[in-house]
Amino acid sequence: xxxxxxxxxxxxxxxxxxxxxxxxxxxxxxxxxxxxxxxxxxxxxxxxxxxxxxxxxxxxxxxxxxxxxxxxxxxxxxxxxxxxxxxxxxxxxxxxxxxxxxxxxxxxxxxxxxxxxxxxxxxxxxxxxxxxxxxxxxxxxxxxxxxxxxxxxxxxxxxxxxxxxxxxxxxxxxxxxxxxxxxxxxxxxxxxxxxxxxxxxxxxxxxxxxxxxxxxxxxxxxxxxxxxxxxxxxxxxxxxxxxxxxxxxxxxxxxxxxxxxxxxxxxxxxxxxxxxxxxxxxxxxxxxxxxxxxxxxxxxxxxxxxxxxxxxxxxxxxxxxxxxxxxxxxxxxxxxxxxxxxxxxxxxxxxxxxxxxxxxxxxxxxxxxxxxxxxxxxxxxxxxxxxxxxxxxxxxxxxxxxxxxxxxxxxxxxxxxxxxxxxxxxxxxxxxxxxxxxxxxxxxxxxxxxxxxxxxxxxxxxxxxxxxxxxx
Numbered sequence: 465x466x467x468x469x470x471x472x473x474x475x476x477x478x479x480x481x482x483x484x485x486x487x488x489x490x491x492x493x494x495x496x497x498x499x500x501x502x503x504x505x506x507x508x509x510x511x512x513x514x515x516x517x518x519x520x521x522x523x524x525x526x527x528x529x530x531x532x533x534x535x536x537x538x539x540x541x542x543x544x545x546x547x548x549x550x551x552x553x554x555x556x557x558x559x560x561x562x563x564x565x566x567x568x569x570x571x572x573x574x575x576x577x578x579x580x581x582x583x584x585x586x587x588x589x590x591x592x593x594x595x596x597x598x599x600x601x602x603x604x605x606x607x608x609x610x611x612x613x614x615x616x617x618x619x620x621x622x623x624x625x626x627x628x629x630x631x632x633x634x635x636x637x638x639x640x641x642x643x644x645x646x647x648x649x650x651x652x653x654x655x656x657x658x659x660x661x662x663x664x665x666x667x668x669x670x671x672x673x674x675x676x677x678x679x680x681x682x683x684x685x686x687x688x689x690x691x692x693x694x695x696x697x698x699x700x701x702x703x704x705x706x707x708x709x710x711x712x713x714x715x716x717x718x719x720x721x722x723x724x725x726x727x728x729x730x731x732x733x734x735x736x737x738x739x740x741x742x743x744x745x746x747x748x749x750x751x752x753x754x755x756x757x758x759x760x761x762x763x764x765x766x767x768x769x770x771x772x773x774x775x776x777x778x779x780x781x782x783x784x785x786x787x788x789x790x791x792x793x794x795x796x797x798x799x800x801x802x803x804x805x806x807x808x809x810x811x812x813x814x815x816x817x818x819x820x821x822x823x824x825x826x827x828x829x830x831x832x833x834x835x836x837x838x839x840x841x842x843x844x845x846x847x848x849x850x851x852x853x854x855x856x857x858x859x860x861x862x863x864x865x866x867x868x869x870x871x872x873x874x875x876x877x878x879x880x881x882x883x884x885x886x887x888x889x890x891x892x893x894x895x896x897x898x899x900x901x902x903x904x905x906x907x908x909x910x911x912x913x914x915x916x917x918x919x920x921x922x923x924x925x926x927x928x929x930x931x932x933x934x935x936x
Contacts, residue, residue: 489713492731497661500616500647505608512739517909522579523593524905525891528554530571550598551926558923561602565694569594570687575820576751576802581744582849584625591641592617595694596648601922607915617648622740627730628719638672638689645697653705661711663704668715670696682800745876749818754787755808756873757854762812765866773814775860779836782855784848788840793833806833901927
């Protein structure tokens with residue numbers, strides 16, 4: 465790095481050759497571009513396609529749940545998005561592609577119910593699916609191309625997530641996953657290997673430097689980062705289609721030098737052999753995934769005969785280092801509550817559920833939350849990334865204690881994975897006024913790969929005018 469200019473400079477390696485992280489990353493991005501452009505759904509293992517179907521169902525349903533929130537209805541009203549080919553899922557109408565990508569992206573993450581992947585350290589589907597689905601509706605793409613594009617978006621995003629070790633405080637929304645959004649859109653546009661690599665590179669250069677405290681503070685800009693990811697992915701692919709994008713390995717600088725560290729080897733390791741989409745997790749609690757194991761542990765203890773919520777004097781939650789910072793015992797809105805382990809644990813202990821409509825201002829919850837203590841445990845941190853373990857100790861007024869340790873949250877592919885019926889049951893519980901939309905989402909998630917065209921089916925997920933009136 466030149467101190468005078470702040471520009472990264474090459475240094476000779478042991479053999480006297482110029483060593484440039486950008487060129488190494490560009491080469492790896494080129495390999496990814498070739499893989500994405502040639503991805504054929506017919507060659508993908510059946511179990512991967514089945515998992516894609518379940519992730520897609522979850523995305524459809526959770527987006528509709530987010531769209532039902534009053535603030536999302538208000539945002540749609542002031543957005544003035546023109547009518548267009550892409551559905552606002554669960555919102556009763558279709559709009560211009562870019563607006564649908566942004567608004568669906570925001571809705572998908574607003575209640576912390578979206579699918580995630582512990583190896584990516586975030587949410588690959590949420591980064592890429594809103595853009596790919598909006599563009600597929602615009603292009604009226606084939607089902608096979610749409611499914612391949614969704615899979616490309618997920619796998620590329622996860623690889624960039626694996627490669628990125630962000631600085632402390634960086635929130636993962638809107639940075640490493642933009643490359644996946646770009647990859648999926650490039651696949652839909654049928655770009656060449658070289659152009660696809662350029663799109664991926666451009667997406668990696670549009671990273672948002674969002675701070676994690678925006679989530680714990682309850683600032684909804686954190687949700688907008690996913691809308692930006694969708695828009696940036698579309699823009700990157702369009703730039704590449706126009707011949708304006710270049711693959712220079714910019715991720716080494718944007719995701720590496722600026723936001724943390726970047727390991728390009730993660731982009732191509734086991735490419736075409738390891739499918740990260742099969743290793744993700746689904747959520748049953750409306751809260752940050754780092755809070756889920758603690759909620760699960762408390763819910764298990766709640767079933768013990770000796771458990772008495774009214775007699776709890778303290779709940780000690782030992783967590784891995786990634787989740788140990790969510791200590792806030794006060795919250796101002798739902799977003800900040802969803803990033804408070806004390807809120808989540810107290811709500812689970814007292815009500816038996818942590819849902820999108822859990823009470824925020826229950827005095828008993830607030831009182832118990834102040835008796836929840838969250839600490840980091842070195843032995844649990846050592847088990848990352850394969851496990852996101854938590855140990856919960858509940859102490860009672862009579863001196864008794866109950867202890868439960870869980871290795872991963874319920875819903876993780878490695879620990880009590882959720883079945884399709886589990887996901888359907890959750891979605892219908894969260895969307896009680898739109899059971900028809902859930903049924904349509906289930907059907908489309910199954911038959912999308914075999915459809916000749918997907919536009920009309922995707923627009924059917926916007927919901928009818930009657931459903932939108934019921935929603936309001």
